[in-house]
Amino acid sequence: MDTRLSEVSLPAGLATDDGITLEELALAARNHGMPLEALRHDLTPPGLHYLLTHYDIPALDPVSWRLSVTGLVSTPLELTLDDLRARPARTVRVTMECAGNGRAHLRPRPISQPWLVEAVGTAEWTGVPLRDVLADAGVDDTGVDVVFTGADHGVERGVEQDYQRSLALPDALRDEVLLAYEMNGMPLPPQHGFPLRLVVPGWYGMAHVKWLRAVEIVDEPFTGFQNAVAYRSRQTADEPGEPITHIAPRALLIPPGFPDFQSRHRIVRPGRVELAGRAWSGRAPLASVEISTDDGVTWREATLAADDGHRWAWRRWSATWQAEPGRYTLAVRATDADGNTQPEAEAWNRGGFANNAVHRVPVTCLP
Numbered sequence: 001m002d003t004r005l006s007e008v009s010l011p012a013g014l015a016t017d018d019g020i021t022l023e024e025l026a027l028a029a030r031n032h033g034m035p036l037e038a039l040r041h042d043l044t045p046p047g048l049h050y051l052l053t054h055y056d057i058p059a060l061d062p063v064s065w066r067l068s069v070t071g072l073v074s075t076p077l078e079l080t081l082d083d084l085r086a087r088p089a090r091t092v093r094v095t096m097e098c099a100g101n102g103r104a105h106l107r108p109r110p111i112s113q114p115w116l117v118e119a120v121g122t123a124e125w126t127g128v129p130l131r132d133v134l135a136d137a138g139v140d141d142t143g144v145d146v147v148f149t150g151a152d153h154g155v156e157r158g159v160e161q162d163y164q165r166s167l168a169l170p171d172a173l174r175d176e177v178l179l180a181y182e183m184n185g186m187p188l189p190p191q192h193g194f195p196l197r198l199v200v201p202g203w204y205g206m207a208h209v210k211w212l213r214a215v216e217i218v219d220e221p222f223t224g225f226q227n228a229v230a231y232r233s234r235q236t237a238d239e240p241g242e243p244i245t246h247i248a249p250r251a252l253l254i255p256p257g258f259p260d261f262q263s264r265h266r267i268v269r270p271g272r273v274e275l276a277g278r279a280w281s282g283r284a285p286l287a288s289v290e291i292s293t294d295d296g297v298t299w300r301e302a303t304l305a306a307d308d309g310h311r312w313a314w315r316r317w318s319a320t321w322q323a324e325p326g327r328y329t330l331a332v333r334a335t336d337a338d339g340n341t342q343p344e345a346e347a348w349n350r351g352g353f354a355n356n357a358v359h360r361v362p363v364t365c366l367p
Helices: 003-007 022-030 036-040 081-085 130-137
Strands: 067-071 077-079 090-097 120-129 145-156 159-168 178-183 197-199 212-218 250-253 266-268 271-280 286-292 315-323 326-336 359-365
Touching (some): 077 130, 090 197, 130 178, 130 212, 271 286, 271 326
Parallel strands (some): 266 359
Antiparallel strands (some): 067 077, 120 178, 145 159, 145 212, 250 271, 250 326, 286 326
């Protein structure tokens, strides 16, 4: 061990006056983020990919399981897993991020899954384009929304429910929206929706309904709990709020050097330090990534990897830093082609949603 470490006074752990609740600890114990060092992988191994399970992971028999396609269709369908696998398949690389990513940084802190910034992952999802299945079912011209029902069942804010979300019909008919049965070339793991899940590239994770069992076309906007109550940005409890949809631009830094165990504070040695990470946006293609070594006082452009054709997946960025002894706060931010840039500070809302503030990493450079 480098004896110089004993000469460095590392920052103490964060103390707040709004202590973590037992309910939050229970959520944090069953859900997990992606360790930021896993940003090195183009594709996140399934066990490292972020995970949020609203209720329980259901036990589903792939032999008896069926997907129903009903509602405003001319030909209702009941499909087995073999039926879906027999259809022409498509694979799409997708960066998926939880809508609550960054929630734990907000003050006052919304009481829910206490994400920092690790609620993200990238996988290749293989399945059947939803539009092909809907075409075979024959969607009526009066169709407005497509409602997706999962097999997971529970209670949220006093409401007993199956997990259900909807997409407006034009969104559901996008080429890249999948009924996915494989993740990174293997059958879906139980926690990621086996035997079938919805994948909606560019949208936050709540739209990607797992353990999918029913698709229904309806003639009016869906007003179920997960659409009309949850996943809406509100400042007060009594306002309708704005729906959470597409992923805001974000860049993350692979933590440089090595960590202090308790605080996760980063430590590097003097000299040239290679900085790298990933950036993505569901709203528009990425335009640039910028890095700062002085907590956002000054910025310089990082090198963004060439566009490899995976529109819905993150891209690698890199930069170098000539580190000298001292304490620093590294910061990174992304901007997309529509000019959306990560803000300096968190934008508070009651649910803690779509918080894409600049990623900051405190670092100590040894003497």
